[in-house]
Amino acid sequence: MAYNLTSDRTMHKVICSDCGSEAEVPFKPSGDRPVYCKECYRKHRPERY
Numbered sequence: 161m162a163y164n165l166t167s168d169r170t171m172h173k174v175i176c177s178d179c180g181s182e183a184e185v186p187f188k189p190s191g192d193r194p195v196y197c198k199e200c201y202r203k204h205r206p207e208r209y
């Protein structure tokens with residue numbers, strides 16, 4: 161009963177748009193924008209224009 165820390169966070173399996181490996185993201189991929197694994201996400205960090 162003690163370790164229920166992340167139970168309400170649904171993870172979605174995606175294919176990283178950069179390296180092509182399987183990754184999990186805590187949001188639902190919309191399909192019209194690239195998704196990255198954790199490492200590639202750091203490289204492709206969204207920047208404001």
Ligand SMILES: [Zn+2]
Pocket residue numbers: 176177178179180181196197198199200201
């Ligand atoms: Zn990647």
